[in-house]
Amino acid sequence: MSPSSSSSPYCYKKGSYTVDDLEETERRKRTLSSSSLSWTSSRSFSQGYRSSSSAPSSSPSFSSMSWTSSSSSYSHSSDSSGVHLALLEMAKKNFTSSYKKAILDDVYVQQEPLGKGGCGTVFGGYRRADSLPVAIKYIPKEKVTYTEVTVDGNLLRIPTEVLLQRIVAGASVGESAAVTLLDWVDLGQQVVLVLERPVPSMDLFDYIMERGGSLPEHEAKSIVEQLVDALIEFHQKGVVHRDIKLENIILQTGSQVPVVRVIDFGCSCAQTDEEYTDMAGTFDYFPPEFFGEGSYRAVPYSVWQLGVVMYTMLFGCFPFNPFDDITPQEPQMNNEQLSQCGQAFLKNCLVKDPVSRATLPDLLFHPWIHL
Structure with missing residues (x-):
């Protein structure tokens, strides 16, 4: 049954119902407030299908890596072997302008755009060293949330998406259901993520x-x-x-x-x-x-x-x-x-x-x- 022929009055269309700007958010709030639902203006809502705050009221601690959002912390047991060291090295590199230039010009080749949405623009590409297909995702700075991370005594400010995706997927390509985050670069006005791109x-x-x-x-x-x-x-x-x-x-x-x-x-x-x-x-x-x-x-x-x-x-x-x-x-x-x-x-x-x-x-x- 195709979406256009379904008897249901609410059929899907790619990307058409994603909350991607404040005007649409407010319109949907008004729609809901006129129905039998209870919705107060104090409830937060995602903008650009991105959380408007870092993590909720709590955040985890992973082995020698601890991270906080707001003022509270949350302890979670997890195998973080290599994750905190990789994050430390990636974060340190982001303080050097030479690395930022190299990651985009020398390490990867950017090709055709793959898509654009509320979160930014994604391009295809590949890694020069081994021709590994990658996706290069540009996120406007205003849509990036950060988490302060203490790694082996070093206080770092890392995009929350970077932190959590690296925790889930690790550093090895294809070992997790999550695609692997290979690199990230903070360019000031935008953050660039370089991700594994499964092909085909x-x-x-x-x-x-x-x-x-x-x-x-x-x-x-x-x-x-x-x-x-x-x-x-x-x-x-x-x-x-x-x-x-x-x-x-x-x-x-x-x-x-x-x-x-x-x-x-x-x-x-x-x-x-x-x-x-x-x-x-x-x-x-x-x-x-x-x-x-x-x-x-x-x-x-x-x-x-x-x-x-x-x-x-x-x-x-x-x-x-x-x-x-x-x-x-x-x-x-x-x-x-x-x-x-x-x-x-x-x-x-x-x-x-x-x-x-x-x-x-x-x-x-x-x-x-x-x-």
């Missing part, structure tokens, strides 16, 4: 469009299973992505079964057990608890986003219209497109009550995954 690949939106607007159940299940594994990996490393959506899921298509990779950690934050009140991500994927209570927790939010992705893969449209009160809405499912076991899995992801919503381990061991 395409984002999940384009992959679905090439197949007529929806995927068969067996193919969607393979992608969902890999996404569950990826989210578990991120959370175990103390990072919440917060913007899992079709455009941020890359499929490596060089094998018989596409391999899932995740990009864009611009909305990510440190995982805590506390509630978050700052909303970062894409409007269509916001969970009902944020609209109702103005807050959410890490795992239920991730599971909700996974459910929205799964639904759009199978049915070619979003399960809910977030401009209306989604509390009484129930997603329509077609028995011909999704088995009863698959429907049970999907419904567990889209439970309105976050306390009753499935956890990631629940999904990992669900019968549908193992059929």
